[in-house]
Amino acid sequence: MMGYTPAFLSLLPLCFWSFSLVMFFVFMIIKSLRLHLINMNPKIPKLPPGPKPWPIVGNLPELLASKSPTEWIHKTMEEFNTEITCIHLGNVHVIPVTCPTIAREFLGKYDADFSSRPTTMATDIISNGQLTAAFAPFGQQWKKMRKIIAKDLLSPFRHQWLEGKRNEEADNLMFYVYNKCKDGDLVNVRIATQHYCGNVYRKMFFNTRYFGNGTKDGGPGVEEKEHVDAIFVLLDHVYAFSASDYIPWLRLLDLDGHKDKVKNAMKIMNKYHDSLIEERIKQWNDGSKNVEEDLLDVLISLKDVNNNPLLTTKEIKAQTIELMMAMIDNPSNAVEWTLAEMLKQPNLLEKAIEELDNIVGKERLVQESDIPKLKFLNACAREAFRLHPIFAFNLPHLSMNDTIVGNFLIPKGSHVLLGRIGLGRNPKIWTEPYKFQPERHLKNDGHDISLTEPSLKFISFSTGRRGCPGVKLGTIMTIFLLARLLHGFTWNIHPNTSKINFDEPLKLVAKPRLRIDLYNF
Template structure:
């Protein structure tokens, strides 16, 4: 039998062995847990690295303030501001404007990516809330989302309204209004004329005459034109106004600045005008049907559109609301942009007498000093065409074009462009880029007569030159603008000599907006140039 001392020793050994075993087990557990933690961290880091492989960062851009982003640092002339920033951050950059992410593209290569190579992705618009209120909740061509409805509107516009056949059929209406402009100028010989106002009213009269033809008599059309001018200025001012609802969409329903409320009032007035004109046109058409003969009748745009609304076999019907939205597009966009470009062109020619003289000499050769300008003469006026192209290059009516919004996240220029952000193409910066254009700040129409720039057309096929955009969202009214702009400018330059009022120190500055106009109205004095006074009758 073991002694008590032996038993004590045995128990001590047993206890020590057990403690050492437990200690060893705990050490092993710690090692195992540590190893597992290291493995987990390593695996997670590897997975993150693997998942991010092939991902592209957001474009570079300036830092902003919390909540406001870069808003406090923007200047009134956004195209100038973005152009300067692009010199620091590159041809694609991001800015946080309130809660909205804005991507600005400023190079021909990246503009091509957006407007051609990834055109379907960028075919949607970033629509201001004011535009939705004005244009029947975005049902017009300018703001409608990409889809069947937009394709219907563009098809109607391009096939029915902007085809050569349709435009030729209403040439007599355009000619009448341009001749009236010449008579009005001739009645103010040797007096100062506000060319900005003159050209706006002329283009507006041309459009109203073209759109609803004889629906209104002369007095009625003049009354509507005067009211519409005021309406357009108010509507465009609201659309261009910085709006909290656009910068912080979560606040849109509160309409803090009352922009939507004011725009709804304007939209209601215009809708009533359209209803009145459409009603009168339908009455005229019913009378004409009773007197209809075998001869083919001349159709203005309103008549064509009303016939489309009466067709019942379309899968995608063309409604009266679509008709109104289309008319509104033509009246607002067509009037403001075309009249603005006439004013810029006349201003540049007044500033450059040598180029003015060359245009007049070309007109004498093609038209003749004893004749008035007609639309068929326009394709022969190559130097005038170069002058207008150079004017579009230096003074694009929409310097940032119309904002786009990608329908899915994509990559442009090696950078991620998130779905739903606002994308702007800075046409103004692209068309003044010294890497692309020689002496870019000089007014040199001759550049467009050289082989280097001969492919630059306003239809946006050369991405060094995109005054009207490109791709499926290019300005649908371009065919009409291509006729109206040179017709008006050629008639003014051929019919009159122009000079600045004595002592005038004209500032050729811009006033930024949706359409960038001259900051100071263009005023000049005409004198007769044609040899036969009867040509002004």
């Protein structure tokens, strides 16, 4: 009798899933009827134009059948001759936007209505259940983490406090590239730039350059390569148009394999982060550590009004991973593209080097304090952000209410995607949009050139409530990295190479152009 299970109980799981599927289809039918009635009513604003959806699945078949979902979206917008469209993915309205005026409405006039984030399979895993600032939906958790980042981690005081660590990694970059030159090796610019960003992050959060032993030439070891590669896997999948994010019951099947890839990348991240974080928390708890030396110490030592730890271990672990994702992609991508474009137009390279020599000279290395004076270099970085964004779309904004934007209905629950490529290459905004022309960003008023673009003619750090709080750090890392590479070395393609292959990592011949003692640290 102890092992007996009534027959009706054994059928409960099947009944549950059958009931769930029926309710899902009923919900979809009701939602479709509601939107059909809205579109039939001439007094109610209509959805943005877009392809006709299939029942239940919407436009998912077309999107998933394409080689590139982002290219399919841009092609669809071209076919409908629109700068805002509505694509139905399962029960979600996805609203891509490539018009700066409409984009400013979303992140300006109606910012409060679009200040949340959709929850996806990947964001849920990466953020440990929506605990972090960038991925958390609008609410108290997001406000708490956003405040900590702006006030405690990326404040002007902390920025100055960490300058020495950033300088140390800029010096190590010079040492690494110099050793490549000395050994007669080609410099893989992608490895150099990505691992400079990774080194800055590790130094700022864990007070170390390497998780392992590194290499004698100052380059990354196997641990650092694995760490950075895992970050880019997470970046590639965080909002990757996975079918299960639009038809939730598909998550159990993991048809596209995204879940496995995200989980495997998180295992790598946790392998390197968790033991360091747990050991550091133990040191603060037992009193063997009481002085803040890096940002991990700052996170651990934060207290609430009752003098209890403000953050849980889960929150600390999740936020350190999210910040790593935010720090590594844009600076490395912008610098690699800038260098590639300069080699296509040698006059740009000459102009940048002339500016560096005039401002800095050749008797010392460029420093962070030089950055505001390097106007042409800043203009080059802006142009790289405009023309060559690392991702086609910005992080999605979730509509919290039915809202009328640009005379179109944006239903509650819509995912709004501001197009980095579409905005930056919009021919209505930019003349010769596909040409790399840094001069278009130079000002005649003598003011500093910022990498931000509040008018949303292109996207670098976004704006509004969900704008990036690390604008200053991101700017410094980008320009400092670019300045050190151009000031310290001459760059050329290999003599046996006729042209640059933009589909592969940039590999170049580099030679020192400063006194030898400036490369030895």
